[in-house]
Every structure is written in structure tokens, then in C-alpha cells.
Amino acid sequence: MCLVIAALLLAPVSCGAITYATVNDVSASQLTNSIQITVKADGILEWQPESGGYYGGNYGGSSGRISIRFPGARSSVKNFIDVSMYPVSYVQTYVPQDAVEGVGVALVVGLFTESAYDVTSSPDRQSVIITVKTQRTLEANGRGKGADIGTQKTGLQCRCENGLMTIEALKVGMLKVFGEIGKASGLNIVVDDAVEKRTVSMLLKDTKPEDVLQFIASAYGLSLSKTGDVYMVSEGIPTDLATYRASNTQSFPMKFVRAQTASELLPTFLYSYLHVNSEQNAIVVSAPRQMLDKIKTDLEKVDVAPPQIMIEAIAVELSSAQDLDVSLGLKGQNANSGQVDVNTGSGDISYTTVGALPNDFRARLKALVAERKAQIHSNPRMAVANGQSAEIFIGAQRFMRVKYAQYGGESEKIQGVDVGTRIAITPWTGGNGEITTTISPEVSNVVELDRATGLPTLSSRRASTTVRVKDGETIVIGGLTQKQDYVTHRKVPILGSLPLVGPLFQSRATNSVNTELVILITPRLLTASGHLPNAEEESRLKSRALPNGPSGLR
Numbered sequence: 001m002c003l004v005i006a007a008l009l010l011a012p013v014s015c016g017a018i019t020y021a022t023v024n025d026v027s028a029s030q031l032t033n034s035i036q037i038t039v040k041a042d043g044i045l046e047w048q049p050e051s052g053g054y055y056g057g058n059y060g061g062s063s064g065r066i067s068i069r070f071p072g073a074r075s076s077v078k079n080f081i082d083v084s085m086y087p088v089s090y091v092q093t094y095v096p097q098d099a100v101e102g103v104g105v106a107l108v109v110g111l112f113t114e115s116a117y118d119v120t121s122s123p124d125r126q127s128v129i130i131t132v133k134t135q136r137t138l139e140a141n142g143r144g145k146g147a148d149i150g151t152q153k154t155g156l157q158c159r160c161e162n163g164l165m166t167i168e169a170l171k172v173g174m175l176k177v178f179g180e181i182g183k184a185s186g187l188n189i190v191v192d193d194a195v196e197k198r199t200v201s202m203l204l205k206d207t208k209p210e211d212v213l214q215f216i217a218s219a220y221g222l223s224l225s226k227t228g229d230v231y232m233v234s235e236g237i238p239t240d241l242a243t244y245r246a247s248n249t250q251s252f253p254m255k256f257v258r259a260q261t262a263s264e265l266l267p268t269f270l271y272s273y274l275h276v277n278s279e280q281n282a283i284v285v286s287a288p289r290q291m292l293d294k295i296k297t298d299l300e301k302v303d304v305a306p307p308q309i310m311i312e313a314i315a316v317e318l319s320s321a322q323d324l325d326v327s328l329g330l331k332g333q334n335a336n337s338g339q340v341d342v343n344t345g346s347g348d349i350s351y352t353t354v355g356a357l358p359n360d361f362r363a364r365l366k367a368l369v370a371e372r373k374a375q376i377h378s379n380p381r382m383a384v385a386n387g388q389s390a391e392i393f394i395g396a397q398r399f400m401r402v403k404y405a406q407y408g409g410e411s412e413k414i415q416g417v418d419v420g421t422r423i424a425i426t427p428w429t430g431g432n433g434e435i436t437t438t439i440s441p442e443v444s445n446v447v448e449l450d451r452a453t454g455l456p457t458l459s460s461r462r463a464s465t466t467v468r469v470k471d472g473e474t475i476v477i478g479g480l481t482q483k484q485d486y487v488t489h490r491k492v493p494i495l496g497s498l499p500l501v502g503p504l505f506q507s508r509a510t511n512s513v514n515t516e517l518v519i520l521i522t523p524r525l526l527t528a529s530g531h532l533p534n535a536e537e538e539s540r541l542k543s544r545a546l547p548n549g550p551s552g553l554r
Helices: 002-010 174-185 209-220 241-245 259-265 289-302 322-327 361-370 535-544
Strands: 021-030 034-041 059-070 073-075 080-085 088-094 105-121 127-133 155-161 164-173 188-191 199-207 222-227 230-235 248-253 274-277 282-287 308-318 350-355 374-378 381-385 390-406 409-428 434-449 456-462 465-470 474-491 506-525
Touching (some): 021 080, 155 174, 164 174, 164 209, 174 209, 199 209, 209 222, 209 230, 209 289, 259 282, 308 409, 390 456, 409 506, 465 474
Parallel strands (some): 021 073, 188 230
Antiparallel strands (some): 021 034, 034 127, 059 105, 080 088, 088 105, 155 164, 222 230, 248 282, 274 282, 308 374, 308 506, 409 434, 434 456
């Protein structure tokens, strides 16, 4: 037992362990050719880049935005620091969305331009130093940590006459400003110590004292509440009991977009106020009332129903590519894109926009089906949200033997694979009557049968393209050649099984079938209620949804 305890005491600490600390200071100082940002904590400060997978040591690169995380830290500093020292614009801290029980701080350094930087820990590991380099030789501008505060111009004038207040402040401490407002107006004002480091620059003339307090709270993101005849001022972000009591909490359910997506569309400095409730698809906000109203308005602008697009596809198998050009009347349909190009000789997949289909297109297609020159495999119609994907598969499922390593040896399993034509379609629109569509077809077929196992060997071809068409225009995908070889064995009963002379009573025939699969895709914009704008077209689609014999067309 003693040996076990000694071994545990001498065992090194795992490098993946996270220590906990509180970030209590973030400052920026100006060097000759760089800006140095120092993050201090009251304990060991572990850090990693935003991408993760790296703790401590030295890290660097070149970017227009630096983002690191402190996974075991909390923050007691304000969430936005205006640096404005070239090339650094600002420093922002917030609690990331995936923080567990609020433990974890993300820090972002915004830059005016892409710059080289490096990140390192101090020898005592209680500070992290971010050095942003520049090619310019910088002159002191008084904003760094070592600046002489006494040289900055400050001043405060505050007077109240006939119930109206005039106040002029330039870089004056928040506590002092509220103190002077209280003296001049006679209002009872209680200010939380959390706003002690804030400074105010403002000019208001002939304004009611109550409105002055409201304007300051709104401009600096503070929480302002009134209890009896006492006004209470605190930080807007609830970080302690006093600020929490002065804040409000409200849940905003999202109707059309995911709550996580909606929260990411708002400004990043609001992350400290926002929390995502995934189960209810809602955003929970804890903030002062005036901020709640603003956030609610912004979320309503973000939570908008996306456009819906209907994809109508016709998969036709033709015995000759000429039927596509002549019999179906698609040749030269669109002068801008030229003739329909289906290259069956090379087997290449081609895309062509033919505009709107001819009025007699369906009648011509049904005639080819009646003459057995064409076969309609499917005529699916599906609606998708803007930017989402739809998939069409035409074929069958075959099975293949798959080998894989297991427990140091080799094992086999039978796995099903789809054989045929699969098309993934992703349409999106900007609301201008045009639809941009990404189309990715894949054709797979059986090449041969393995003699030993009898299982099929597959070959496949893939292609992808993005085209833009107007609402109701048709995209033709050709070149989807399918070639199937069938081998038929025949033998005379009994005689064909005799040794030596048996092959004389056996025969073998090979048949090859080569067809052209053409797919016509027509994207259509739907209304907000999910219907086609044209009532007659809507009625026609509904009637076509009814069974109508082997052709599947009306």
C-alpha cells in the first residue's frame, strides 16, 4: 500500500489537466514596432488557440483577428476594451457558448489589418502576453499602459436650472459623474462599485435629470432601475448579486431558424448576455430592460422564414440521344446556351439550360414511352428550404464483400451499396427571381462479377456543377451512360455435366445493354405558404400526383 501511495505522489501531472483562475486585468501597451496585450489572472492561466488542441507554450501566425481561449478561467474585467493603437482595434472577452457552468473565457483581438503576432505565457504562468507586430515605427500616443494619465484633458461641468440639466463631461470617472448629477438635481442615486473604472464623455443641454440617467445607461450599456425614489445603477452584464437583481431575463423562441444560428448573427459583444436553450430552440437573454427591447427587435429581424424551392425532376432512359434533341423538341430551345449536348460516345456528363420546357413536351415524352423508345424511371417533386439539399436516387441495392482489420487479423462482412444514379441538388435564391443550383450526380454500375466470390465489382463516375436559372427554367443532365453486360450459361442436362466431354454440351452468350439516362431538373420558387404562385400550375401538380398508369406523367 505504501508503494502505491508513493507512486501516486511521484506521478507527473497530466498535461491535459485544466487549472482554474480568474482573469482580473487586460491591458495594452505600445512598443516601438508592436502592441503588447497582457492578460493577467490570480492563478495559473491555461490557454489555447480557438481551434483547440494546444495548451501553453508559444504560438503565433498572421491574421486579421486573433482568438484564444482560457478553458479554466472566469473573467472579472469588462467585456470590450477600445485599444485603437495601430494595428490593434479592440480587445473583447466573452463566455463562449460551449462553456460548462460558465467556466471558460474567450478573448478576441480585432486588428485594423492582417498582422503577424505571437502568444506566450509569462514565466510564472499567471499572465498571457499577445504581441502584435507592425512594420511601422510607432510613436507614443498616450493610450498605452505606460501613458501619463495626467497629460490627458479631463473636465466636468454640471448645473441644473428650472428642472433642466446641462452637463458636459470629458473622460470623467462614472462615479464622479453620477455624484455631481445627484448633487445638482437632488436625485437619490446608488452606483455599484463595478462601474468604478468607467469614464464618461458627453454633452447634454436642457434635459430632465431622469432622462440624463437614462441616456447614460443606454449609451454605456448599464442597468438602471428605480426603487421608490432611489435610482440604482450597475453593470449591464449580471456578474454578481447586485447586477443580477437589476437585470431582467427573457426567453425568445425562434420560429424559423435555429437558436444557435440566430445568436451567431448578432454582434459578438452580446455573447455575454445570450444563452441558447436548444431544447426549446430559444435564446435566453439576461440584460437591462432597454437592451432586452433592442435584442428582441434584432432577433425578430433575423428570425425570418427562408424561401422554399420546389425541385421537379424527370428521369428518362432513352435508347438514342437523338430522341432528346428531335423527338422531345429540346433542340435549340435556349439560344443563349445552344443545343442540348449529350455525348454518349465519351460518356461525359454534360449540363445544359434549355429554358422553359415546350408546351407539348409531356405529350412527346408519352409518345416515346408508347413506342418503347423511352422509359420514365421517376418523376419526383420535393420542396426544400433555401440552401438545403435534396437527393434523388434511381437504381437498386447490391451487396459487396468488404475486408477490414480486427483484433490483429482480417475479417469480412457483406455490405449493401446503391447501384444506379444518385443526384444531390442544393438550390438557393436571393429573392430576385433567379435560382442558383448546385448539382452533383453520381453514376455507378456493375462492371463484373468476381469469380471466386460471385459478388459484383462496381465502378462509379461523379461530377459537380453550379448553374443559375430563372424561376421555372429547366436544367438537362446528359451523358449518364449505363452499360450492363449479362453472361448467360446454358448446358444440356446430364450430358453437360459429364467429365471431359461436358463442355461440348455447354454454351455461353454475352449480352450488352447500353442506354442513356437523361434527367431534367426544374426548380420553382414557392410562396411563403408553400404553394406555387400560379393557381393553375398548382392544380396541375396536384392532379399529376394521382396514379396514372406506367408512364407516371400527366
